[in-house]
Each structure stands twice: as structure tokens, then as C-alpha cells.
Amino acid sequence: MVKLPEAEKLCEQLAAELRPKLGPKSAMIGLYTGGAWLAERLHSLLAMQEPLGLMDIAFYRDDYHQQGLHHDPKRTKIPFDVSGREILLVDDVLYTGRTVRAAMNELFDYGRPASISPVAGASCRSARSIAALASTFPPACACA
Amino acid sequence: MQRNPQLNQAGELQHLLSIEGLPREILTQILDTAESFAGVTEREVKKVPLLRGKSVFNLFFEPSTRTRTTFEIAAKRLSADVINLNIAVSSQSKGESLLDTVANLSAMHADIFVVRHGSSGAPFLIARHVKPHEHVINAGDGRHAHPTQGLLDLFTIRHYKKDFSRLTVAIVGDVLHSRVARSLIHGLTTLGAPEVRVIGPQTLLPAGVEALGVKVFHDMREGLRDCDVVVMLRLQSERMKGALLPSAQEYFKNYGLTLDKLSLARKDAIVMHPGPMNRGVEIDSSVADGPHSVILPQVTFGIAVRMAVMSIVAGN
Numbered sequence: 001m002v003k004l005p006e007a008e009k010l011c012e013q014l015a016a017e018l019r020p021k022l023g024p025k026s027a028m029i030g031l032y033t034g035g036a037w038l039a040e041r042l043h044s045l046l047a048m049q050e051p052l053g054l055m056d057i058a059f060y061r062d063d064y065h066q067q068g069l070h071h072d073p074k075r076t077k078i079p080f081d082v083s084g085r086e087i088l089l090v091d092d093v094l095y096t097g098r099t100v101r102a103a104m105n106e107l108f109d110y111g112r113p114a115s116i117s118p119v120a121g122a123s124c125r126s127a128r129s130i131a132a133l134a135s136t137f138p139p140a141c142a143c144a
Numbered sequence: 145m146q147r148n149p150q151l152n153q154a155g156e157l158q159h160l161l162s163i164e165g166l167p168r169e170i171l172t173q174i175l176d177t178a179e180s181f182a183g184v185t186e187r188e189v190k191k192v193p194l195l196r197g198k199s200v201f202n203l204f205f206e207p208s209t210r211t212r213t214t215f216e217i218a219a220k221r222l223s224a225d226v227i228n229l230n231i232a233v234s235s236q237s238k239g240e241s242l243l244d245t246v247a248n249l250s251a252m253h254a255d256i257f258v259v260r261h262g263s264s265g266a267p268f269l270i271a272r273h274v275k276p277h278e279h280v281i282n283a284g285d286g287r288h289a290h291p292t293q294g295l296l297d298l299f300t301i302r303h304y305k306k307d308f309s310r311l312t313v314a315i316v317g318d319v320l321h322s323r324v325a326r327s328l329i330h331g332l333t334t335l336g337a338p339e340v341r342v343i344g345p346q347t348l349l350p351a352g353v354e355a356l357g358v359k360v361f362h363d364m365r366e367g368l369r370d371c372d373v374v375v376m377l378r379l380q381s382e383r384m385k386g387a388l389l390p391s392a393q394e395y396f397k398n399y400g401l402t403l404d405k406l407s408l409a410r411k412d413a414i415v416m417h418p419g420p421m422n423r424g425v426e427i428d429s430s431v432a433d434g435p436h437s438v439i440l441p442q443v444t445f446g447i448a449v450r451m452a453v454m455s456i457v458a459g460n
């Protein structure tokens with residue numbers, strides 16, 4: 001039986017990886033639903049100054065014409081001005097990059113961030129189980 | 145058993161024709177989705193890309209300013225292309241049938257028809273004849289239904305009162321001719337509001353209205369007692385001519401909402417009106433412009449609710 005890594009330990013490792021890269025312009029946004037939980041933990045572990053933003057990308061998904069509107073979309077809440085910010089975009093899993101792309105499209109309707117760095121608890125493509133920091137930081141990522 | 149004409153085979157909303165017959169889950173889905181769209185309408189960029197490339201045809205066979213405009217804004221905020229048809233000067237006045245008009249618009253690759261019509265059931269007729277990828281939204285048909293107005297009323301009530309399960313709601317005035325009242329009553333009973341009252345003179349209440357699950361009051365003061373929500377209906381001036389009512393002054397005395405009458409409702413009661421309102425006939429200006437009034441927020445919420453309805457039906 002495969003032993004799953006402990007979630008709390010994963011969060012601490014991810015936080016340790018992110019900590020040295022944070023600056024005065026850093027701010028965090030979690031993506032509903034899985035990323036919201038992870039972002040809340042990371043935001044607290046990193047004791048970030050700006051309040052946490054939460055985003056639901058239901059209105060920006062590229063599969064709307066096949067799947068229709070997702071049920072029960074949550075209201076996106078970004079309690080800070082994103083312009084000029086270095087945004088950490090947190091999701092639970094990084095797979096095809098479609099979610100991140102949709103999130104970036106939504107984010108740009110709120111303002112013009114200095115950079116966007118996707119952060120994920122796991123990356124399915126590389127089969128890594130922890131700490132996928134998908135971009136350099138800064139500049140803005142190319143979420144391939 | 146005949147299938148609900150609003151739902152597809154998977155039980156999802158394909159057309160919005162009437163609140164009557166819609167399950168609670170779908171009403172809740174629309175209200176929840178509208179809540180998220182309300183966030184979009186507060187942003188600086190009030191647009192999302194969901195209906196990019198889709199065409200929405202506003203078919204208004206009856207005049208309307210508020211409903212048509214809010215549908216247009218909602219469709220534009222969803223990135224759809226909107227075409228407004230002024231039916232009074234179009235082919236219908238040259239004798240074209242309703243279904244021929246729709247078939248021609250369908251040939252222009254319509255995706256959503258927003259229909260207001262003086263005859264009850266017209267949107268149902270259109271929905272039965274459109275192609276599978278086309279969707280019909282009823283924007284008011286005859287005396288029958290006005291589902292998006294009913295939904296925005298429900299959204300407004302939930303916004304201010306959070307929960308339907310302990311509410312007493314009074315609907316006051318010309319219930320007989322009101323498609324808004326009918327839609328709202330169905331919505332409130334489906335979502336579990338325990339007490340819905342209708343208040344009005346006998347001549348303006350439909351016979352057997354109790355069968356909809358409402359309590360009837362002819363004395364407005366008695367009916368308003370301890371209400372959480374007061375919904376005023378527009379008194380159409382043409383009703384005066386039909387001998388249904390003696391005069392506007394007499395009506396205002398008995399059924400016009402004044403601060404004095406409103407004081408019988410709960411202290412935190414909200415006052416709603418679907419518009420357009422007749423000040424001094426069904427509502428006094430001191431109430432319409434007062435702290436209990438949520439009449440203008442209703443209009444704003446209407447955009448988010450119509451965005452929710454269009455994006456749900458077009459995706460199913």
C-alpha cells in the first residue's frame with residue numbers, strides 16, 4: 001500500500017520553500033475549492049500581511065461549452081488591489097494548466113499584477129507529490 | 145408523465161419559462177450563481193467571457209424599459225452579442241406569425257431568445273419549436289408568469305433576510321393581473337417560506353388564490369402585522385376604468401403603503417416593488433424613499449440574476 005504524505009507536513013515544506021521568496025509586494029490567492037484550503041494554511045504559516053484572496057474560476061473556464069456552468073460557484077473575493085502585486089496563485093493540484101490559465105484571465109480583470117506564480121500542493125504531470133512551485137519568482141510565469 | 149418543458153432529459157434547466165414546477169434545487173442553484181455574479185457586477189471590469197460568440201435576441205412584443213435593459217446589460221456582461229427587436233415596427237405588424245419570426249431569427253444563428261409577450265404561454269410555444277441548442281427565457285407573458293422578476297425578488301429577500309424558513313411575506317395590491325405575484329408566490333412556497341399573505345380588495349384578488357398556499361387579507365393593517373417583507377404591486381391605471389376600483393384616492397387610502405401602515409410590520413421589514421411604481425397610488429414617497437425600501441437594490445440584483453439564468457440555460 002502506498003503511504004500518503006502527511007498534509008500538514010507538506011504544507012510546512014511548501015511554506016519553507018516559499019518563505020525566502022516573499023517580499024513586500026507579495027499577496028496570496030487560493031483557488032476554490034482545493035486550493036482555498038491549502039492557501040489558508042500557507043497564508044497562516046507564512047504570516048502574510050495582506051489578507052488572503054479567494055477565487056472561483058467558474059465564469060472563466062474553457063470547458064463551459066462542453067460542461068455547462070459549474071454548480072454552486074463561489075463568489076471571488078480579493079480584498080486587496082492586485083495592481084503591482086507579486087501574486088502567489090495557490091491550487092491543490094497542477095495538471096494541465098487550464099485552471100491556472102482561467103485564473104490568470106480572471107485576475108487580470110481585477111488589475112495588472114507585477115507577477116503571478118502558480119503554487120500547487122502536487123503536480124500530477126511530474127508525479128511529484130509535493131511542492132510544485134511552477135514558475136520563477138519574479139518575473140511572471142508561463143504556466144506550461 | 146409529461147416532461148417539464150423547461151428541463152432537459154438530465155433534469156437540468158434548458159429554458160426558463162415559469163417558476164412554477166421548478167424544483168427547489170434549481171431555484172437555489174440560480175440564486176447561488178447570481179450571488180457570485182453580484183461580485184462581478186461590483187468590479188471595475190464587469191464582464192466575464194462565458195457567452196462569448198453567443199447571440200441573445202431580445203423579443204419584446206410588449207413595451208418594457210427596466211426588464212429589457214437589465215437583460216441587455218446582463219447579456220453584455222456575459223460577453224454575448226445582443227440584438228434588440230422592436231416588434232411593433234417589425235414583420236409581426238406585417239402579418240408574420242410568431243413562430244415564423246422565431247424561425248427567421250433561428251436562421252440567423254440565435255442562441256437565446258428573451259421573450260416578453262402579452263399572451264400567456266407564448267414563450268412555451270416558442271420553446272416547443274426551437275432547436276435543441278436554442279434557449280428561451282420568459283421575460284413576462286400575459287398574466288401568467290415573470291420568472292426572472294420572481295427570482296430577483298427571491299434573491300433580494302434572501303440577501304436581506306438570509307433564510308426563508310421563518311419569514312412572513314405580504315404581497316399587496318393587484319394580484320389578479322400580476323404575473324410578478326404569481327411567480328413570487330410559487331418561488332416562496334417552493335423555498336419554504338412558512339407564511340405568504342396576499343392583501344387587496346376582493347376585485348383584485350384571483351378567485352381561489354388560497355389554493356396557491358397563501359392567506360388572504362382584505363384589511364391591509366391586519367395583513368401587514370408582523371411581516372418581514374412587504375411586496376407592493378403596481379396598480380395599473382386601466383383597472384380604474386373597468387369598475388374594479390372606485391378611484392386612485394380611495395385605493396391609496398385603503399391599500400397604499402404609508403409609514404403609518406408600515407409601522408405594523410416588523411421593525412426591520414423590507415419594502416419591495418417590481419416597478420414602475422405609482423407614487424401616491426400604491427406607495428407613499430416617504431416609504432419608497434425611506435430606510436425600509438430596497439426597491440433600487442432590486443434593480444441592481446436583477447442584472448446578476450439574469451446573468452445567472454442565461455449562463456445556466458446556455459450551458460445545458
